[in-house]
Amino acid sequence: MVRNEVYPDRMLSDNDKFERIIKTINKRFSTYGYKRIKTSAFEQYDLYSKVKSSINQNEMIKVIDYSGQVLVLRPDVTIPITKELLQNSSELSRELRYFYVQEVFRQAFDKNESIERTQAGIEYFCNSSPEADAEVIALACHLMKDLGFNDIKIELGHAGFFNEIVQNLPLTAQQTDQLRSLIQAKNAVEIGPFLQNLDIDNEVREVIERIPFLYGNPVDVSARTSGIALTEKMQETLDYLMGVFNILKMYGLEQYIVMDLGLINHMGYYSGIIFQGYVEKFGKPVLMGGRYDELGNEFGAELPAIGFACEIESLVKAAGSREVTSRFPIDVKITYADSQLEQAIAIANELRERNYSVLSFSEHKEQIDPRQSIYSIRLEKENNSLLYKDKDTPFSDLKELLELLVGGLN
Incomplete structure (x- = not known):
């Protein structure tokens, strides 16, 4: 077998980096047993409009075919892959591993952003378990290491933590979105005044106010939850995350993992563990992912899965002008x-x-x-x-x- 070697190379053009990154991604995904899959560039608009937890419909690039049917240029890969698998089975009979490298298209509201982006990712269709979730996060870490990044940080959270907090609160949809934004921004200064205007218990208010501070080393974060009135489900969520972290320690990757109980992903179909990855000197995530066990329910089937994706263009920018270390x-x-x-x-x-x-x-x-x-x-x-x-x-x-x-x- 070819050894996993890295080496310093001369300065590369962005196109060279782009191609090299894709080659490295293909190799690393294959080492974990993933097979490449491809979806159509055009999908029916109804596929996304009927999935209530899909992406913002205003971001979709719409076209009309010769019959008058509304189509969209592929804005997401997870949803069409899930739909494709459901054509063969309404339930998961065995574990499936797929990866993709293809373009996604979303309306750019910033003139400096492109409508077309190349996205690479994996979809692991399997039942939820700390072992499976840890393996996917380990794959994300190993990929970043393959690409030559040294200062890697994977933020680990859970979609159920925020959902459990707000489900019984007397909040309008607008207030829920506002609270979500405050927690996501870790805006501890404004969370307090926002909560004062709401009719909620002091114990619940304390939990919400503490969320921005529940960030850092997983062991430390777990210790800081002591004395907070977590619900039974929130405690189970925290225990699950610690279980995943303990397995990642077996991979020797604990130095790259931080826990963020205020982590909220913008893709609404995530229902379990969520994570995002950062590398040195780049101010936004280079990869995002999570578990979406309930997405298949939108199509009347059970197809639990976990996955993540990264944009090749962001990885090229993250590499910057420095020497590229790669496979x-x-x-x-x-x-x-x-x-x-x-x-x-x-x-x-x-x-x-x-x-x-x-x-x-x-x-x-x-x-x-x-x-x-x-x-x-x-x-x-x-x-x-x-x-x-x-x-x-x-x-x-x-x-x-x-x-x-x-x-x-x-």
Whole structure:
């Protein structure tokens, strides 16, 4: 198997970064067993207008086909994937893992933003469990590390925490939205005066006022909830999040995780754990995700799932002008003497069948920088060698080469 290597590269153009990021994403998603899926660029408007927890309809790009039917350019990927799976089954008979890299289209209200964005993400259809949720968050962490980011922060929350607080409060829809915005902004100064105008118990008021401060190391946040009058369901939610965190510790990722009990995601179909990821020197999330066990109910079926998505354009901006650290763009580079052309073709074919990416060059032709491949193979009339980490190892035939690639170089 190709080793997960990283290396410093020369300064890259945005297009180079864009393509390299997509290549790295494809590889990492595949290592977790995800298969690529594609949805139509055009969807029926009713698919989104009837899903009450969908995106803002004002953001949709609408078109009319020859029959007069209203269509929208794909504004979201999760909903059409869920609909597609429901065409085959109304319930989850086995776990399914899919990933996508495709464009989404939303109306831009800022002239500096583009209508079209490239989104990459995963959808893991499975029953809710700390193990499954932790695995998805671990995948998000590993992806950010693959892309060369060092200062990674994954904020962990739960959609049910806010919902449990407000469900029995005497709030109008407008007041609920206002409270949601105050909590999301961690505006502790204005939350107090807002609550004074409401007929709610002091214990509930105290819980809401404390939410902006329930942020940080998960163990510390859990300790700070002591003495707050949490409902039984809120306590269960907190215990669940701690269960996920404890599994992430087993992955060795605890240094990247913070808990935020005031985290509220704008995608209304999230019903369970939610999370968003940040990287150094970039002021907005580069990935967002969560569990949406109830989305299938909108189509009359049960299809629990968790997923996340990131925008490639944001990742390119986050990389900035610094040197990009990433996976090698090529696994194997082959350089051959003219007399060894047949052997070069045989080796390249075999390695590609084994999912290595391979470039092959005659020794007389222009070649890529040797730093741009994990392995370099040189084929000469009297000598064959494999270069890895500045160590040259001779080999006699394809069988010996494959033995070296799968562990013989350690």
